[in-house]
Amino acid sequence: MDAPSKSTTSRTGLQVRLVARPADLPAPGDFEIAEVAVPDPAVGQVLVRNLFMSLEPAMLMSIAGVPGLPMPRYEIGEVMYGAAIGEVVASADPSLGAGDLVLHRFGWREYAVARAGLFRRVDRDAYSTPSTHLGSGLVAYVGLMDAAELRPGDTVFVSSAAGATGNMAGQIARLKGASRVIGSAGSPGKVAHLTGRLGFDAAFDHHDGPIVDRLREAAPDGIDVYFDNVGGEQLRAAIEVMNPHGRIALCGALDRQGGSRPDDGPGDLLGVIGKRLTLRGFTMSDHPDRAPEFDTQFRTWLSEGAIVHDETVIDGLANAPQALLGLVKGAYTGKTVVRLGT
Numbered sequence: 202m203d204a205p206s207k208s209t210t211s212r213t214g215l216q217v218r219l220v221a222r223p224a225d226l227p228a229p230g231d232f233e234i235a236e237v238a239v240p241d242p243a244v245g246q247v248l249v250r251n252l253f254m255s256l257e258p259a260m261l262m263s264i265a266g267v268p269g270l271p272m273p274r275y276e277i278g279e280v281m282y283g284a285a286i287g288e289v290v291a292s293a294d295p296s297l298g299a300g301d302l303v304l305h306r307f308g309w310r311e312y313a314v315a316r317a318g319l320f321r322r323v324d325r326d327a328y329s330t331p332s333t334h335l336g337s338g339l340v341a342y343v344g345l346m347d348a349a350e351l352r353p354g355d356t357v358f359v360s361s362a363a364g365a366t367g368n369m370a371g372q373i374a375r376l377k378g379a380s381r382v383i384g385s386a387g388s389p390g391k392v393a394h395l396t397g398r399l400g401f402d403a404a405f406d407h408h409d410g411p412i413v414d415r416l417r418e419a420a421p422d423g424i425d426v427y428f429d430n431v432g433g434e435q436l437r438a439a440i441e442v443m444n445p446h447g448r449i450a451l452c453g454a455l456d457r458q459g460g461s462r463p464d465d466g467p468g469d470l471l472g473v474i475g476k477r478l479t480l481r482g483f484t485m486s487d488h489p490d491r492a493p494e495f496d497t498q499f500r501t502w503l504s505e506g507a508i509v510h511d512e513t514v515i516d517g518l519a520n521a522p523q524a525l526l527g528l529v530k531g532a533y534t535g536k537t538v539v540r541l542g543t
């Protein structure tokens with residue numbers, strides 16, 4: 202964040218800092234919630250009051266400082282970061298004005314002050330709540346369309362399908378012509394949620410015996426696309442059940458979100474070779490051109506009632522650290538956001 206000018210107001214706000222790097226899942230004492238003075242924006246800067254911030258499982262890996270991540274780790278003593286949406290309170294740059302709704306990466310704080318170019322204005326009237334702008338639909342869309350090269354008639358398997366990205370991946374696959382959509386989740390309630398409200402064709406609890414057996418039962422004719430949010434045993438099972446020339450989009454690694462220990466990986470790759478499978482990792486930075494296309498499509502799906510925006514809202518920045526732990530332990534469905542203001 203840029204160095205702002207000295208505050209001439211009495212405005213204060215909360216922010217969350219990481220104060221210790223845990224070896225495993227963090228504890229409340231690894232975070233510090235501090236009330237700080239909020240400065241006025243310097244020339245070229247804006248002051249934003251955050252309304253909602255995103256919680257994401259990958260934040261646990263940034264806390265642990267896992268090497269090889271496509272994002273910087275959280276540093277001890279510094280304010281954490283993450284996607285957020287807020288309202289411009291004051292501006293010292295002509296590109297943004299007071300009242301503008303903006304997306305940015307300065308989450309984990311109630312107020313953000315930084316260069317105007319680090320904030321992106323979005324349509325205030327696009328959705329019924331600003332938090333919808335923080336959804337993971339674009340990630341799912343890119344994973345399916347670019348990494349997995351989804352085709353009409355494909356059978357699609359999505360792991361962690363009740364989560365923010367997984368629930369979108371399953372719904373979008375159906376809307377884009379998949380013949381069968383299967384999801385895994387971590388509880389009977391989530392399984393029912395997938396096949397009920399979200400419209401998956403089949404789902405199973407990954408705790409219910411060997412995953413490869415559950416997947417074969419759900420996909421007796423094999424799978425063509427696997428949207429992987431987990432890694433580990435679920436990735437190995439998908440490779441075993443995959444049809445020849447199947448495609449795997451590697452999006453997340455929930456099996457190792459609680460620390461730095463790698464999972465057991467995809468196992469024996471002979472099947473990958475024999476079936477001529479494609480495993481492709483991806484990040485959003487590789488596909489900026491997809492955003493306008495998805496935004497238009499998503500609005501249409503929402504207006505037609507063709508897709509469900511599934512969301513869990515946690516109130517108050519002080520509750521964000523505990524909510525992050527709840528997220529990775531499977532406490533919520535859909536996109537999890539923290540409401541910071543109204």
